[in-house]
Amino acid sequence: MTAPTYRTDYPGQCRTHVIDGMSLIFHRPSGATHFLDSPVPEMLQLLAEAPDGAAGLTCRLCVNLGLAEDEEARAVVEARLAELIAIGLVQAG
Numbered sequence: 001m002t003a004p005t006y007r008t009d010y011p012g013q014c015r016t017h018v019i020d021g022m023s024l025i026f027h028r029p030s031g032a033t034h035f036l037d038s039p040v041p042e043m044l045q046l047l048a049e050a051p052d053g054a055a056g057l058t059c060r061l062c063v064n065l066g067l068a069e070d071e072e073a074r075a076v077v078e079a080r081l082a083e084l085i086a087i088g089l090v091q092a093g
């Protein structure tokens with residue numbers, strides 16, 4: 001079984017404003033507004049640049065943020081991906 005690849009329609013279908021270091025994102029297709037903190041906006045930006053699996057996204061995110069790539073980082077990315085799928089900002093497939 002191959003790991004899923006994740007993709008997003010961010011930023012094309014979103015309107016974004018940064019407020020006090022957090023990102024307020026209005027997702028046009030769903031009509032929902034989300035208030036997101038790091039590393040979620042960074043994850044969306046990386047997926048907008050190139051769809052990726054959880055392992056690849058973890059690697060890219062850690063490089064981008066200057067963090068160590070380890071199991072904890074992978075767990076955080078996987079948890080945030082599940083949340084982003086649930087709210088419609090990321091799709092698997």
